[in-house]
Amino acid sequence: MTYYSLVFWLFALITVGSAFIVVMSKNLIYSVFSLLLTFFGVAGLYVLLSADFIAIVQLIVYVGGILIVLIFGVMLTGSVLTEGLKTNVTNMLLGSVATGALAGLLILLFTNNNLYPNTQVLTPVPLKDISRLFIVDYLVLFELLGVLLLAALIGAASIGRKEKV
Amino acid sequence: MELTQNLHDLLSLRAELVLTAVILLLLGIELFSKGNKTLLRVVSLTGIGVVLILLFGESSTAQKLFIGSNGVPLMIIEPLGTFAKIIASISALFTILFMGINREDSTMVRREGEFMVLLLCTVLGVFFLSSSYDLILLYTGFELLSISSYALAGYNKRSSQSSEASLKYLVYGAASSAIMIYGISILYGLTGTTNIFIIQAILGSGALSGALLLMAIVFLLAGIAFKISAFPFHFWTPDVYEGAPTHFTAYLSVASKIGGFILLLRLILDLFFRKGFNSEILQPVSDLPWNDILIFISIGSMTIGNLVALWQKNIKRLLAYSSIAHAGYLLAGIAALNSTGLVAVLVYFAFYLLMNMGAFLVVILIKNEIHSEMLEDYNGIGSKLPLYAIALSIFLVSLTGLPPTAGFIGKFYILMALVNADLVLLAFFLFLNSVISLYYYVRVMKHLFISKPEKELGEAKQNVYGGVLTLVLAVPTIIFGIFFTPILRLAEAALKFYLP
């Protein structure tokens, strides 16, 4: 077993295991903290895929931003919604069967198609390429993302702020 | 030098740029003039007017933009996309006009500027959805439309219904777009690109696995089905339609739907099917059961929509289910996979804009007077507010698809496409559904005209602004039912590069 695959299995375990807890746990607090682990795990996988930049963004945005937002959500709704922090589960049987089947099907399809079987060490994509793609080829996407963030900002401010009666 | 070319291309997105400028201008007005309402309205309406003029100006040309190093464009301004943009802009125009009369929440008036900004952001989302030929760009446009819509659905802040509706909308919307992006990621994996043209070429060479491709398509369709509120992703529709402020519900039912449909059409016409027609029938690039999938979704949507609508007591919920059914009708037109079907879908959509917007407008007007959306409170409206009641009846008759209204022509063309594609049973089923739908549409009319009111309607009276606005929508609904050539011409022009 190489060093690489050892690390891979570690991160794989962290990612999938904690994702499992996120979904299965009856306590929202557990879920949200497991999600933290999942995000870390995924970041690790990115590093293994030699996508360091994505890994860093993943940590900054997901862990530093989205997760905080979710924790806020959990804390706020916990006292409001009747379910409380312990949330009930419906359609368990249907859900497990359907998603189990889907997972099986996806794995089967992914592994049975002879997709890019090369395992030799591939050259990582230089950050410069990504930024070049973003700023030059996908210039319009870049601009659009700006508008989108503006819209999200205005939307969030408009909905979230307190109204004077 | 590519950058300069791209910057130059950016300037060619005239309608989009004007729209963005208007958004920023509105934001500025909101910030610096304490939300001067007249100014806001004038600016937003003129802005949309200018955008519409630009759109009509470019409605018959095609222009490739942002041609990358791989030689394929990122965006193409072409008539079909422009058609969708026009529909979205017109519905935004009406929504802003409706906004002034909606009196559901007093704080909404104060936040009109923000509403307009977000509304125009959704329009911009539709614009990018309409012209993009890159899946990531398409997805970003899709998300711009979605994210702004989530905020707008919860715009009626003081109603817990509205907030809940928007949360529900956001949660399931985010989930379905996540499914969609997963589908895109599979497609990316299979082809190594997100550009529609390259993917089409690779699919056309027939080197790809059918099953995984099918999976990707199903995931993609999930996101689209959510946007157009089609079965089995329709469940959010009634709650959101009921909870959202009514003028936004009207917008959502039209503009959001055209967003989903233009995406579906784009994928079908440019990605999964060969360009051009072989004996007026579309040829898929690989052997996938397109027909079956579309027919399944279509039948599911219209049946669920119509059957559940039968039990509704709230007019907005009723119209929500009716809009699910209409998604089914429109999908049937696409399922025909022939040229008539494409024209029919566009024609139907143009009419759908009129009649659905109109129906919601009257709902707003009546709610202003009687403060209720429940059908049982509609009793006796016919004699108290005759113009509104007659207009609502016209819209409902048109939604049912009876002549001489525009809705009939739309349905007629869809049926024609189906019969032409030898899908007679689907055609029969579609019409059977219209018969079912008649029952609940007529039930509304029964409440308006036949049932006796339990309590006095009091001060309810019609106002000039509302009356003019209803007429602006109701009169064309009738006129296009009799002389529909212009709309046919429009739809045909929109499909200029696709029809044989």
Next chain:
Amino acid sequence: MSSFPMLTLLTFLPIIGMVIVMMLPKEKRSLIKITTLVATGLQVVLAGFMWAGFNYSQAGINNPATFQFVERIPWITFDSGSWLGMIKIDYFLGVDGLSAPMVLLTALISFIAAISSWNIERSVKGYFALFLLLDTGMMGTFLALDFFLFYVFWEIMLLPMYFLIGIWGGPRKEYAAIKFFIYTLFGSVFILLVMIGLYLSVNEVTGEGATFHTFNILSMMNPSNYTQDGILSPFNPDNLRFIAFIGLFVGFAIKIPMFPFHTWLPDAHVEAPTPISVILAGVLLKLGAYGIIRFNYSIFPEITRELVWWIALFGMINIIYGAFCAMAQKDFKKLIAYSSVSHMGYVLLGMASLNEVGLGGAVLQMFNHGTITAMLFLLVGVVYDRTHTRGLNDFGGLANNLPVYTGFAIVAFFAAIGLPGLSGFISESFVFLGAFKVESIRLLTIISAAGIVLGAGYMLWTMQRVYLGKLNEKWTDLKDLDFREYTMLVPLAVIVFLLGIFPSIMLDLMNTSINELVNQVTKTDFHSIMSGMK
């Protein structure tokens, strides 16, 4: 003929009336009523002019050149390049010996129903606006020679009818109205689909040699106009024409109404206000039979010939079943409604004969039933206005204090029974004569003849219960007919007598067309063309 748009005027005169009514203020009730009366009255005058100018020797049916008062204006012309060829819908009106009697009937019945509507009190404006819209729909349906146009008029009738029953009807009006609406729209499903199928299968050639699909029903009658691969083309090996025929037939049969699609009729009649019952029985039911003759018979002659036995069978069932049901009724209006079912059975039977006598009888029966049943419903309305009851057993001996009324009633009842000398007799005997000649349906004809006896039975029994015997004390101070009621009943009674004695007035009008129709149905050969082209 001339360039005078006679038929357009005939069709849209009521719409003009409607617009005027809509613009009048709510309070001007009599002005609204007078407007309606003038509009329908002018319609009668126009119909009279049409009759006067009608050329008895021109057949119509399948030949555009022999239709009269033809107006043909391109309505929708759209050359779509190649995706669907050229789309062409014409505003195409014309009249022949088949539709002329129906036009006269429609104009007459509408006028009389307008008089009968005089005592409508609730939302007068709405009532008369809808009434006039309904009138336009009916007239247009009989005159349209373009399938699309026909369908538009056909559907235009639905909504006014729904509201006229639903708002101004009796206690269960909402149920009856929606039942009528749903049944008829359900029938329209089939009509619309067959229409589209035919459209896509039929090609017409313009003067410049371009071909385009057409909604022109006259083109649909000619086998040589069908394309090779059209869905309803006789060349199509799947032979969907049979299914299309059945679909179209069901669509129209619901309107007739033919057993087992008749259940909406009694409800609609009982709940509808008198004038609407009059229109319903007088005109609307005829639309179904007219549709079958105009569309099923002429466009699908080869299938018609195969299925005449079934048409006769359903005719027989209608006659017998309707009669038995009528016998069991305690409600005056319901009785007449079921007698309508029975009488429309004669129309079906006559149609099944496929010969000049039988078909002529059927069309004449349509006209006569229109006038007679209208009269019967008016008569029910007269007593209902005075007593507010329709229970057959609540009456008795009305002859004692309402002699004139009873006189009219006797005329109507005897005409309905088919007493010689009155109009019903002529048409019924024509139907039976025609049907009896055809061997395959002879047995059915003989059984149907029992319907005459049954009909006489329940009619006479009703007369006895209502008019004869001892006068019920509740009704001692009932008044006899007033002037308005005279104006409604007298013309109808005159027609009943006149057509009983001089049936040729009507028969001559339709003779040429009926001959051509029989020719079309029995001679047109879709099969041989099919085999010839293969």
Next chain:
Amino acid sequence: MTEITLYHFLVISSLLFSLGLYAMITRRNSILILMGVELMLNAANINFVAFSHFGNFGASGHLSALVIIVLAAAEAAIALAIVLNIYRTFNTVNADEADKLKE
């Protein structure tokens, strides 16, 4: 043990995606479904990056992943605002009626 290939990453992404979908189907709590959505988005991202890496597709996969992260953040921002507002509405208007809209 075998060498790590593309399939290993794809299996992880499939599992993450299915777990996210499971949350969407079986859970009623909005926040939890949102967490499921984040799982699904991460799964898609792993796909993009993994395909891009093993298929040698260049930077476009990375670009897509970045865009998706940005979009997720925007979505979360709106979600928080709505949740905040619900919190306020329920606290000030009626704290016990949690579910006004019926299924």
